[in-house]
Amino acid sequence: MADGLSAEVKRLARAAGFDDCGITRPALDARDVDGLRRWVAAGMYADMAWMAEPERLARRSNPRSLLADVRSVICVGLRYTPPRAPTADGCGVISAYALGDDYHIVMKKRLKRLARALDRLLGAHDQRVFVDTAPVLEHALAASAGVGWQGKHSLTLNRDGGSWLLLGELFTTAELDCDPPASDHCGSCSACIDGCPTGAIVAPFVVDARRCISWLTIEYGGVIPRHLRPLIGNRVFGCDDCQLVCPWNRKASTVGSDLLRPRADNRAPPLRELLTLDAATFHARFRNTPVKRTGRARLVRNAAVAAGNSGDRSLVPALVRLIEEPEALIRLHAVWALIQLRDAENSTAIDAALRELRRREHDTAVLEEVARLR
Ligand code: SF4
Numbered sequence: 001m002a003d004g005l006s007a008e009v010k011r012l013a014r015a016a017g018f019d020d021c022g023i024t025r026p027a028l029d030a031r032d033v034d035g036l037r038r039w040v041a042a043g044m045y046a047d048m049a050w051m052a053e054p055e056r057l058a059r060r061s062n063p064r065s066l067l068a069d070v071r072s073v074i075c076v077g078l079r080y081t082p083p084r085a086p087t088a089d090g091c092g093v094i095s096a097y098a099l100g101d102d103y104h105i106v107m108k109k110r111l112k113r114l115a116r117a118l119d120r121l122l123g124a125h126d127q128r129v130f131v132d133t134a135p136v137l138e139h140a141l142a143a144s145a146g147v148g149w150q151g152k153h154s155l156t157l158n159r160d161g162g163s164w165l166l167l168g169e170l171f172t173t174a175e176l177d178c179d180p181p182a183s184d185h186c187g188s189c190s191a192c193i194d195g196c197p198t199g200a201i202v203a204p205f206v207v208d209a210r211r212c213i214s215w216l217t218i219e220y221g222g223v224i225p226r227h228l229r230p231l232i233g234n235r236v237f238g239c240d241d242c243q244l245v246c247p248w249n250r251k252a253s254t255v256g257s258d259l260l261r262p263r264a265d266n267r268a269p270p271l272r273e274l275l276t277l278d279a280a281t282f283h284a285r286f287r288n289t290p291v292k293r294t295g296r297a298r299l300v301r302n303a304a305v306a307a308g309n310s311g312d313r314s315l316v317p318a319l320v321r322l323i324e325e326p327e328a329l330i331r332l333h334a335v336w337a338l339i340q341l342r343d344a345e346n347s348t349a350i351d352a353a354l355r356e357l358r359r360r361e362h363d364t365a366v367l368e369e370v371a372r373l374r
């Protein structure tokens with residue numbers, strides 16, 4: 001149970017803009033560390049090679065390695081607005097957390113504000129703040145701090161706000177009273193496992209990043225495996241499906257004022273607009289959002305996949321223009337989309353464009369994609 005000091009820390013966390021706050025010791029359950037090691041051993045970290053680096057893995061397994069003499073971990077949660085109604089035809093879907101300001105920036109600013117307040121409250125102590133980038137097993141710490149339990153989709157959720165929640169941590173050398181750990185309320189539910197479009201949740205609490213649309217569309221910079229492209233649908237940045245089907249999210253309370261300031265024009269961006277983004281427009285359009293960090297090439301790649309899945313033949317001219325792109329990554333996915341959209345009416349134009357591409361193309365992966373056209 002929190003003492004007066006811990007209660008004051010939580011009041012300061014709320015004043016800094018956080019919706020949830022819990023305190024725990026810098027220690028992990030052996031079950032969480034084992035789970036991490038098994039996940040890495042199975043190669044489910046995809047191309048995020050840093051996840052498997054022994055030194056980084058050791059640090060992730062031991063929160064004490066991140067700050068000398070750390071005694072308490074303050075886990076905070078920032079809630080955001082859930083996705084709204086299904087996206088209209090011809091539009092892409094951007095994950096709800098990415099519709100507005102980049103949470104890394106928003107969260108870090110708030111954590112630093114909290115750190116300054118703690119300096120005044122606690123006197124001499126060392127502290128460090130973390131938002132996603134450092135080797136912190138944040139969901140395990142959040143569970144042990146009582147912020148929420150780790151759902152079978154691997155994300156943190158609680159009974160009040162569901163899983164529309166982003167996590168951050170403040171490590172401090174000050175000794176604070178801890179909160180009781182969160183209890184698990186998934187029960188026999190498996191809605192997220194059953195509802196994942198790509199079967200990425202291979203077991204409760206285990207997500208194979210190689211199949212996860214969030215990883216494929218955000219982190220991964222390469223060619224999206226052909227068999228997964230149709231399953232991506234119209235998701236152009238991230239995926240909320242495992243959260244959308246969660247019964248706790250249906251009951252979640254709404255966010256008062258969303259610090260991430262979701263932008264209306266990011267809710268359902270027309271695919272035609274995304275396919276025709278040049279570098280300057282991309283940077284202006286997605287400035288300060290998480291989409292910007294992913295870069296134009298990946299977003300246009302994702303939009304091409306979504307266009308191929310859309311059945312919308314009016315997107316063919318924009319895709320034909322994309323096969324002129326300098327980036328092979330974009331050309332390849334545009335070719336795939338054109339073949340998906342090819343029908344009796346447009347086949348002459350598409351075939352001519354792809355024959356012309358074959359004549360000048362040097363990239364073997366793009367040529368392989370074109371060769372699918374017989
Ligand atoms: S984010 Fe999407 S693809 Fe990834 S586990 Fe959840 S439902 Fe599956």
Ligand code: SF4
Nearest residue numbers: 151152186189192246
């Ligand atoms: S969908 Fe069901 S199993 Fe998945 S996180 Fe929500 S409650 Fe847990």
